[in-house]
Amino acid sequence: MLRIQNIRSFYGNLLVLKNLSLHINEGEIVTLIGANGSGKSTLLKSIMGLLPPRQGLIVFQDKDITHLRTEKIVRLGIALVPEGRHIFAPLSVQDNLLLGSYSRYSFRNKSEVMADFDRIFDLFPHLVKKRKQLAGTLSGGEQQMLAIGRALMSRPRILLLDEPSMGLAPIIVEDIFAKITKLRSEEKTTILLVEQNAEMALDISDRGYVLETGKIVFQGPREDLLENAEIKRAYLGK
Numbered sequence: 483m484l485r486i487q488n489i490r491s492f493y494g495n496l497l498v499l500k501n502l503s504l505h506i507n508e509g510e511i512v513t514l515i516g517a518n519g520s521g522k523s524t525l526l527k528s529i530m531g532l533l534p535p536r537q538g539l540i541v542f543q544d545k546d547i548t549h550l551r552t553e554k555i556v557r558l559g560i561a562l563v564p565e566g567r568h569i570f571a572p573l574s575v576q577d578n579l580l581l582g583s584y585s586r587y588s589f590r591n592k593s594e595v596m597a598d599f600d601r602i603f604d605l606f607p608h609l610v611k612k613r614k615q616l617a618g619t620l621s622g623g624e625q626q627m628l629a630i631g632r633a634l635m636s637r638p639r640i641l642l643l644d645e646p647s648m649g650l651a652p653i654i655v656e657d658i659f660a661k662i663t664k665l666r667s668e669e670k671t672t673i674l675l676v677e678q679n680a681e682m683a684l685d686i687s688d689r690g691y692v693l694e695t696g697k698i699v700f701q702g703p704r705e706d707l708l709e710n711a712e713i714k715r716a717y718l719g720k
């Protein structure tokens with residue numbers, strides 16, 4: 483579904499992604515793990531057209547999207563839940579969600595947007611009573627739910643999640659991961675999950691990749707990563 487082939491991405495003269503290749507099949511949950519600064523967020527920015535690679539190819543459903551603008555990429559069916567959530571703090575929960583439908587808004591009538599609200603509130607019933615609350619006053623877990631909900635408002639085929647568990651209590655993390663699993667099973671959303679919380683992420687994944695200083699150094703099915711001695715030591719704290 484999404485194929486990344488030999489990409490090189492830079493910040494100015496700093497080469498961050500060094501001929502990186504990976505792919506995600508339709509319906510998969512794939513986890514990308516890697517230390518701080520290894521380039522995980524940079525990869526997601528490259529996919530979204532926020533930092534297009536200078537070399538290499540990004541193909542989504544047989545279409546070359548390497549140099550498309552971000553709005554176009556969102557419209558094709560890719561959405562990002564950014565690291566740190568970046569919700570619009572002075573706006574209500576509802577208005578944050580509404581902004582998530584921006585890419586499709588002109589094509590849709592109000593009832594479709596309302597139906598999308600219902601989908602999000604079905605997934606995160608906790609947000610229903612917070613509808614009118616200012617997003618900046620939500621708890622960390624609620625903000626993460628909102629960030630995911632906002633991304634879902636564009637009706638993505640594939641959702642890119644950048645460290646959704648960051649700073650959250652284990653029980654909230656479990657809840658968020660359960661919702662990610664549900665999105666895949668019920669809405670057939672394909673998932674690329676970037677996580678430092680490697681073990682929990684791998685537990686809900688089909689496959690995983692390990693990124694080190696801009697290069698993929700290991701890839702395989704979930705079990706291969708969970709059982710690999712070096713990965714256990716470096717990323718699973720065992």
Ligand SMILES: Nc1ncnc2c1ncn2[C@@H]1O[C@H](COP(=O)(O)OP(=O)(O)OP(=O)(O)O)[C@@H](O)[C@H]1O
Nearest residue numbers: 493496498516517518519520521522523524525565
């Ligand atoms: N806007 C930027 N300008 C210059 N360099 C940057 C910028 N953003 C990231 N970098 C550098 O690119 C490299 C990869 O950063 P990136 O944010 O992709 O890492 P990461 O794997 O997401 O790390 P973390 O786990 O801390 O989120 C780092 O060396 C970082 O300093």
Ligand SMILES: [Mg+2]
Nearest residue numbers: 522523524565
């Ligand atoms: Mg990051």
